[in-house]
Amino acid sequence: MITGYFLGGQETNFIKAWHRVDKLWVKTLVYSWIILICALIFHFVVFNKRDLLYAFFPVIFDEYWFITSYIALILLTPILNIAIRKFDRKNLLILIGILIVFADIVPFIKNDGTPNAPLGNMFSVGAMLSPYLIGAFIHRYEFKLKMWQACAVTLFGAVLEYISLIVLKHGIMKLDMAEFTFGLLPLITAVGIFCIFLSVPSFHSRAINWIASGVLASYLITEHPLFRIYFWQKLLHVSQFQTPFWKFVLMGIVIAVVTVFVCSLVDRVYVKIKNVMEKKVRQLRKQNE
Incomplete structure (x- = not known):
């Protein structure tokens, strides 16, 4: 929704769209490869050749559904933005309604173990189309x-x-249970939250920006298929915090805050190393010119 708000009205092409996601693609590769290497060294999970292939090509093989779907969404923005600019208010609302029905409602109702919903299941780019268009609207x-x-x-x-x-x-x-975090109901909540922030005067916070930059790293680390089960079940043992409810909520908040903070520190290290390597590459290019 945020992406649609800021990007939806722009004229773009596929080259520009690619440049918007190439760094994300590289970052996903790096994190996936590092976790793969750690899995090979420390043996914290048993995996097969398919897992190895998926970890080596995480975007292509949809290892992180959100990353792959987001990249696909951005690559589709040249087409989506044409519709946003050309359609009037009525037709844009109709398009949003159609996408909500077939990408947010039908996959939720049709949750019978089959993935063949019209625009994909809840974990696909189809689920991102209506939020993007709503933000643009x-x-x-x-x-x-x-x-x-x-x-x-x-x-x-x-x-x-x-x-x-x-x-x-x-x-x-x-x-x-996972299906209840996607679809129409969370979309309603997301629109409300988005409108709340639009009503708040703009401000700048280095702390918030620092933490926000680490959220992606938190996702890439904790949701890696080779690390996810080990992290949540063997390292944190989250099952022991299921009851009572207050304990579930309290520990959920504590774990989320600590995880994001630690992953933010890891991401800072990644950024520094990346900047040093990019600087070295630029220097080598200048020497060769």
Whole structure:
């Protein structure tokens, strides 16, 4: 949604789109390869040849669904942005509605173990299309909600999500827990939160920017298929914090904060090494000219 807000109205092409994601692609490769090397050295997971191939080509083989889908989304922006600029308000809303139905609602309802939803399952680029267009719509037509309205939308979406979790817990609907973090209900909450931040005066915080830069590293490290199970189940033993509820919430917050902080430090090291290597490459190029 943030990407659509800032990028949706721009004229772009596939070359520019590629340059927007090439650094992300490289960063994903580096983190995946480092974790692969650690897995080979420390043997904290048993993996086969397919896992090795996926870790070596993480973007191509969708090792991180979000990264692969986001890169695909950015590469599609030249086409999406044409639609955003050419469509009037009514047709853009219709397009958003169509995408919500087939990318956010149908995959949720059709969660029967088969991945063949019209625009892919919840873990695909299809799930990112409607948020991108919503962000672009908000920016193009200067759509704003008052603070209380944005808070009400956020609360409404959160309540619906909570009710859906209760439904799942009591076995009324046989759906995967992960599916409740995607789809229409979280999208409603996300729109509300986004509108809240649009209502807040802009500000600059080095601390927030520093932490935000480490969130991606947190995802790349903790969600790597060769490290994820070891990290959550063997290293942190998160199952022991499931009950009572207050313990689950408290430890969830503590683990999230500490994880992001540590991964941010790791990412700082990565950035420094990358900057040194890029500087060396530039110097070598100048010497060869």
